[in-house]
Amino acid sequence: MGVVLNYQCGCGYKREVCIGAGLRASRTDILSALFSDDELADFRKAEAAGDVTSHLCENILGFCPACNEYHTVSFFHYTCRDGASRLLTGTCPICGHAVTQIKETTAIACPNCRKFIEAKQTGYWD
Numbered sequence: 001m002g003v004v005l006n007y008q009c010g011c012g013y014k015r016e017v018c019i020g021a022g023l024r025a026s027r028t029d030i031l032s033a034l035f036s037d038d039e040l041a042d043f044r045k046a047e048a049a050g051d052v053t054s055h056l057c058e059n060i061l062g063f064c065p066a067c068n069e070y071h072t073v074s075f076f077h078y079t080c081r082d083g084a085s086r087l088l089t090g091t092c093p094i095c096g097h098a099v100t101q102i103k104e105t106t107a108i109a110c111p112n113c114r115k116f117i118e119a120k121q122t123g124y125w126d
């Protein structure tokens, strides 16, 4: 189950993101909607060869420097029989630019005024 986080800054900036793993987290048929065929090529190969031992798709909080905005971004990680894990991080859903993963989601810097905004957990999704 994922959480819904709400950020509200004194300057008027507001953002709500859904992060974490939802019900679809362990399904691989949703991946095509989230990543390009190129990005998925290695995974599909490993999957077809029965080489994938575990995989999880979740949402992370990402910051896009091109939009100067926070977005919910897809993050897929899987482990193969050789023990190596591989990661795929989605790009900005608006402009396609690479995003920076924000690991500390309890407080983020406001893109407008740079003040720290504390997250309020407003609910769960899935």
Ligand SMILES: [Zn+2]
Residues within 6 Å of the ligand: 064, 065, 066, 067, 068, 092, 093, 094, 095, 096, 097
């Ligand atoms: Zn962007």
Ligand SMILES: [Zn+2]
Residues within 6 Å of the ligand: 009, 010, 011, 012, 013, 110, 111, 112, 113, 114, 115
């Ligand atoms: Zn602000």
